[in-house]
Amino acid sequence: MATPLGPLSTPLPPLPDDVFTSAQWSILLALMDTVVPRIVRASAASPSRAIDELVISEEEYGAIARATGREEGETLDAYLAERPSESEDFKGLLRRQLVSYAREDQRRPLMLILSILSTRPGSLLLTGYATPLDQLDIKSRTLILQSWGSHYIGAIRTLYNTLTSIGKMIHIKSSRLFPTITGFSAIPLKYSPGPSYEYTFLQFPESQSPAILDFDVVIVGSGLGGGISAKNLAEAGFSVLVVDKAYHYTSAQLPMTEAQGMIHLFENGGIIPSEDSSINVLTGSNFGGGGTVNWSASLQPQGFVRKEWAEDRHLPLFTSTTFQES
Numbered sequence: 001m002a003t004p005l006g007p008l009s010t011p012l013p014p015l016p017d018d019v020f021t022s023a024q025w026s027i028l029l030a031l032m033d034t035v036v037p038r039i040v041r042a043s044a045a046s047p048s049r050a051i052d053e054l055v056i057s058e059e060e061y062g063a064i065a066r067a068t069g070r071e072e073g074e075t076l077d078a079y080l081a082e083r084p085s086e087s088e089d090f091k092g093l094l095r096r097q098l099v100s101y102a103r104e105d106q107r108r109p110l111m112l113i114l115s116i117l118s119t120r121p122g123s124l125l126l127t128g129y130a131t132p133l134d135q136l137d138i139k140s141r142t143l144i145l146q147s148w149g150s151h152y153i154g155a156i157r158t159l160y161n162t163l164t165s166i167g168k169m170i171h172i173k174s175s176r177l178f179p180t181i182t183g184f185s186a187i188p189l190k191y192s193p194g195p196s197y198e199y200t201f202l203q204f205p206e207s208q209s210p211a212i213l214d215f216d217v218v219i220v221g222s223g224l225g226g227g228i229s230a231k232n233l234a235e236a237g238f239s240v241l242v243v244d245k246a247y248h249y250t251s252a253q254l255p256m257t258e259a260q261g262m263i264h265l266f267e268n269g270g271i272i273p274s275e276d277s278s279i280n281v282l283t284g285s286n287f288g289g290g291g292t293v294n295w296s297a298s299l300q301p302q303g304f305v306r307k308e309w310a311e312d313r314h315l316p317l318f319t320s321t322t323f324q325e326s
């Protein structure tokens, strides 16, 4: 059987130095284990793991098996039993996200709340239980987490949004069995890398003095807006320099794994939360920008938009048959 063609691995940079204390990690991972709990069906529940196992009935298990299109069995059981605190990949990505990508003004309040939660008085104040979260059973932790979602203090609601969104996103990227359970293939079927465009990149030797370059136009950002503007300007005879803050990856390195792709190809590790963490923005950051990662779906703009572009912006192409048939 032919060996399936896979992309080159693009390892992640070393993990950033840890800034969280072990007490903060213990609470944080207890919360992550609540967002993505270890689930077992009643017949497989073990009394010794009652503190961290969310037990579901056989009917509920059957409903999950049907929803995922999976036969009941070892793979589904193993997937449901996955637990963030037992996954080195999950913990590594979580550390990267919180240490390398979260801003100081986002990380500081989180660290403070985790410290408060690790004490008995602080825990009583924020959860109603004097026992800290990392010693509470999964049912109590679930009720506490759910109550934070509609808490009267905005910072607690933000904490709920942050924990639930980061926990789920990192689980999807790091879970060993999520791709098998969902049928998601990291490499598209029958995939083979296409040719890469041979860009001419300028290399600058280390120097104390600035490099002086002479171009008609400098474009900051190599995404769809910048890239197309650069092409049109270059074809019109201007000399154009495109700069991008991120790296270029050839097609031999694509597609990457979920974990590698989010770090190498997306802005901020693929997680840019809004102020209250209720919305997450996903945007590409690499040489090619969103064009390297988007789905290439192309929808025709509505007639009145094309008319405005043609008449008000003097771009007649948009109401021409050439555009219509392109």
Ligand SMILES: Cc1cc2nc3c(=O)[nH]c(=O)nc-3n(C[C@H](O)[C@H](O)[C@H](O)COP(=O)(O)OP(=O)(O)OC[C@H]3O[C@@H](n4cnc5c(N)ncnc54)[C@H](O)[C@@H]3O)c2cc1C
Residues within 6 Å of the ligand: 220, 221, 222, 223, 224, 225, 226, 227, 243, 244, 245, 246, 282, 283, 284, 285, 286, 287, 288, 289, 290, 291, 293, 294, 295, 296, 297, 298, 299
């Ligand atoms: C997962 C995903 C799927 C999508 N699917 C579709 C689709 O199917 N169809 C569709 O039409 N659109 C899709 N989009 C949207 C589309 O890709 C974006 O609208 C488009 O890429 C935006 O173009 P842009 O030039 O504004 O920015 P981008 O393409 O995002 O490029 C911005 C570039 O600027 C660089 N940059 C940012 N700041 C700096 C700085 N200070 N200095 C230097 N460089 C900098 C970034 O690294 C990045 O490379 C998708 C987007 C994503 C993320």
